[in-house]
Amino acid sequence: MGAVADAAAELASALGTVPGVRVYTDLGAVIDPPGVVLGPPALTWGGPCADPVSARWLVAVVVAADERALPRLWDLAPLVAAAVDTVPDAVVIRADPGVWSTGTTELPCYELQIETSL
Template sequence: MSAISDAAAELYDALKTVDGLRVYRNIAGPGAAVQPPAAVLSAPSFTWETGCVGPPTDARWLVYLVAAADEKAVEWLWEHLPAVAEALDRVPSAAVQRADPGAYQASPSELPCYEIQVDVGL
């Protein structure tokens, strides 16, 4: 496995430790069917310390914490965000940088979410 695959597997495994959360990865992007409560591990973006020579040195994953679209969604997100961030931070090479509120484009509608930015050294 590559460093990228290894990092993705570690993040996925960390998310699976959060009780009551369905975890998705490698889905066909926004618009794919997601059943909340869920976390979606997106494809990463990459940076290189020395231009695009050799493998990337860092990756940034967006993890979407997705809630059901109801009157308790925001409170549910606030309640569960710390556990998800803590699980991701337990990955040795990962660091949660921020979490922004948003709407996850799921089939057939938008669902309330937090977009969690996770930086990983490769």
């Protein structure tokens, strides 16, 4: 799945340009916020005996759980989306509020859905 790995590397590189944000590709990592977590994508095939043609990624934008959590999320989500916009054939299609479990802690997050062609 070279195309999937290539797309993951491109997204991780773009996410790494957001100032002050750590990028995690290990779902078991203990997050030190602020951070973004790039998980495995849902894949779509165009037909039988073919490679995947698109991927939908979940990127969690994670911040510390304190009185500034919401303003931080509101500021950070657009910066992460702008970084994704620099990747050809990638677009943020939705951001849902959520909670990211890391170690024994639950942290506030936005879960960004990102669509890419492969």
